Amino acid sequence: MNARAALFDLYGDHLRTRGGRASVAALVRLLAPLGIAAPAVRTAISRMVRQGWLDPVRLRQGPGYAVTPKCERRLDETAARIYRMGGMTWSGRWHILVLEPIRDRARRERLRADLTFLGYAPLTETTWIGPRPSPELDELHMPAHRFEATLEGDPRTLLARAWDLDGIAKAYEDWLTCAVDLVGSLSESAPDDLVFAVRSRLLHGWRNFLFRDPGLPVELLPTGWPGEAARAFFEREAARLLPAAAAFVDRSLES
Known part of the structure; x- marks a missing residue:
């Protein structure tokens, strides 16, 4: 487990319900049992700040970091899927994204990783489906058309084609x-x-x-x-x- 992933888990599973903030010293103490050293924690924090997940704050215990609104949305969506809040019901309709071609390879790969995390799978290079729309799609700022549709035929065939x-x-x-x-x-x-x-x-x-x-x-x-x-x-x-x-x-x- 790397420091950045451990911090996401920590904020999502424990700190989100405790105000979403903690001092740097506390973060170091909390990740120590996982074998993650202080320099790695600080490096991961800096990276998360640059990516818009954390904001620096001044706490009674000293310098610290709080989740941003973007991070709050990601943590809440993740928790809903981890703990299957609401039973993860399916309406019988698929959420479809038809992407415009993206020439930049690095941006294209980032988008693929983001869409996979949000629950979508590719049917083609530019057409992705998911069992339900993700509330985080707007965060991606991607050029795409969005649809909801039912399948003419056995949906199990589509499921097996899109997911391994x-x-x-x-x-x-x-x-x-x-x-x-x-x-x-x-x-x-x-x-x-x-x-x-x-x-x-x-x-x-x-x-x-x-x-x-x-x-x-x-x-x-x-x-x-x-x-x-x-x-x-x-x-x-x-x-x-x-x-x-x-x-x-x-x-x-x-x-």
Whole structure:
């Protein structure tokens, strides 16, 4: 886990509900159990400021950083998908983006990465689909036409064409095996900082599925889809480990 990803996880999972701000010293303390050193934390913070995710603030504890409105939207959207808030229902309609050609390769690759994270998959180089519109699309400032439509035919065929279902299923199975081992490494008397570290790694591994599974419609997935067992394990263990992890966060913020 790199420092930038760890900071996004930290702000989204803990700091967003605590005012969305923390001192630099607290951020360093909070990432130490993950083996991330202070210089890496400061470098990642600087990068996130340049990208518009964080703003510098002066706190009682000293210099710190707060989430920007752009970051708040990203964290809220991410949390909704991580914890499946609202049941991730599907209306039966696909959200379609028809992009204008982008000649600059670096910009084109950034846009592909952003659209993948927001839950879209390419049908062609310029046509992307998702099971529901993302509220973050306006942040991308991309030249595109947007539509909502139903498919004439079996939507399972479209789903299998756009997403690698076999690959996603295997990733869920592999993640669950590793997650069981990770959580099982904790003893009942594990200190709060260790519980925080394990829960953070559990969350980070689960968060990576945002790049692969946008919350695909359950009614279109194969019977016995392994994502459901993986999701149930994540939600149960994340909730069980939260009190000890939150205690470490509160203590680190107050120091």
